[in-house]
Amino acid sequence: MADKSNRPQLIVDGKRLDGRGFNQLRPLKIEASVLKNADGSAYLEWGNNKVLAAVYGPKEAMPKHVQDPAKAIIKCKYSMAPFSSMGEHSRSGPNRRAIEISKVTREAFESVTMLHDYPASEIDIFIEILQSDGGTRAAGITAAAVAMASAGIHMKDLIYAVSFGKVGEDLILDLNMIEDNYSDCDMPTAVSPRNNDLVLLQMDGSLTREQLHNGLQMVLDAGKTISQIQKEALQRVYEGSENGNGV
Amino acid sequence: MPRQLVIPGEMIASEPVRLDNTYVENGKTFAKVLGFYESEKRQVIPLEGIWQPRIGDIVVGIVVNARNAVYEIDLSHFTRSILIGSKFDRQAYKPGDVIEAEVKDIEDRKTLILWRPRTLIGGTILEVKPTKVPRIIGKANTMIEQISKLTRCNISVGNNGIIWLKGANVPLATEAIRKIENEAHLPGLTEKIKHMLEEETQTTSK
Numbered sequence: 204m205a206d207k208s209n210r211p212q213l214i215v216d217g218k219r220l221d222g223r224g225f226n227q228l229r230p231l232k233i234e235a236s237v238l239k240n241a242d243g244s245a246y247l248e249w250g251n252n253k254v255l256a257a258v259y260g261p262k263e264a265m266p267k268h269v270q271d272p273a274k275a276i277i278k279c280k281y282s283m284a285p286f287s288s289m290g291e292h293s294r295s296g297p298n299r300r301a302i303e304i305s306k307v308t309r310e311a312f313e314s315v316t317m318l319h320d321y322p323a324s325e326i327d328i329f330i331e332i333l334q335s336d337g338g339t340r341a342a343g344i345t346a347a348a349v350a351m352a353s354a355g356i357h358m359k360d361l362i363y364a365v366s367f368g369k370v371g372e373d374l375i376l377d378l379n380m381i382e383d384n385y386s387d388c389d390m391p392t393a394v395s396p397r398n399n400d401l402v403l404l405q406m407d408g409s410l411t412r413e414q415l416h417n418g419l420q421m422v423l424d425a426g427k428t429i430s431q432i433q434k435e436a437l438q439r440v441y442e443g444s445e446n447g448n449g450v
Numbered sequence: 451m452p453r454q455l456v457i458p459g460e461m462i463a464s465e466p467v468r469l470d471n472t473y474v475e476n477g478k479t480f481a482k483v484l485g486f487y488e489s490e491k492r493q494v495i496p497l498e499g500i501w502q503p504r505i506g507d508i509v510v511g512i513v514v515n516a517r518n519a520v521y522e523i524d525l526s527h528f529t530r531s532i533l534i535g536s537k538f539d540r541q542a543y544k545p546g547d548v549i550e551a552e553v554k555d556i557e558d559r560k561t562l563i564l565w566r567p568r569t570l571i572g573g574t575i576l577e578v579k580p581t582k583v584p585r586i587i588g589k590a591n592t593m594i595e596q597i598s599k600l601t602r603c604n605i606s607v608g609n610n611g612i613i614w615l616k617g618a619n620v621p622l623a624t625e626a627i628r629k630i631e632n633e634a635h636l637p638g639l640t641e642k643i644k645h646m647l648e649e650e651t652q653t654t655s656k
Contacts, residue, residue, distance in 0.1 A: 354499070
């Protein structure tokens, strides 16, 4: 978090800097199956974030000593393109932050993927941030979930992620870069919408118990929209086939 | 036929049902794969994904190892399979031979036992997405017989996504198969392929 002393005024007349309400998402757009070589892929634009996610596998886990004869392993690589940044994280490559995000993303997917269906296999998830404007880990997970589904991998659920935070005493949803840097709290969450299980929960800052509760409620409400957009992205790929006699 | 696109985690029935590509949790049935749910036939057809072997599947593979009368056959998707020959046809196959066989038993999810082999001599091999194989074969083999007839090719389709072709017009047959693979989810494909093949064969014969 940046220095609070020169914090810009994040909320003016009950509106946020980009004109959004407190519980309003940035415009979200997803396109599934955009890469031919990958088994599954998705391209996502969320506000100014632009994310490309690709999934390969299930394939034989390599090197062999990492194989688990009972289940699949997931490998995840989050990386920011060198040209992606709007300031703060101006280094690309495997830095501390990228390793951490790769780990939490992997764990989020491990909890919903049916790993026992693919013994001794590995599933590779690649998340590339082409343009970043805060909340890229949430954008990455949302895109990767669509990519996983379009790869035909067995999953319990199609997860989504979104962050919420606090400015003064106000809770705000889906923080952009400047809010992320100067807010009093930033909490990325990923949710399995089938039963509203949390599969990722991180916090930078502090919240009261009540604020946490209200914030999560805000996430779950907005999640319905995100899930719907994810589903529509997958539907568009197979458009025109509902009345078919195929397969 | 009413069909509905389902995504992983979408509820299919509010009671426990045993269906392929679904799972049961808290007494409810959910889809675990992106696919079409056909409520009449009660099945979830996956749209993408790797091959999941079943007993009785026909496979096409390449012999990679031959020891006495035990052959190891590569079926791609890193599924290993073992064919045990009878004691009369010792060393019937060499590494590199292409064979068609049936899955007799599934040892574990990675090792299969095959039987009823048939050698495929010469020809070319094509790999397709295993989820599109039922569409390539068609209802009661209609699609594959049509391609076979119009291009005068012998075609052997394995459920593992390997297709063996040999005959007069392999490039055209390949093109037709690729078209099916790309448009597998669209209706009226048998007619479309027939049209395409007839047009092609007429122009070449002129």
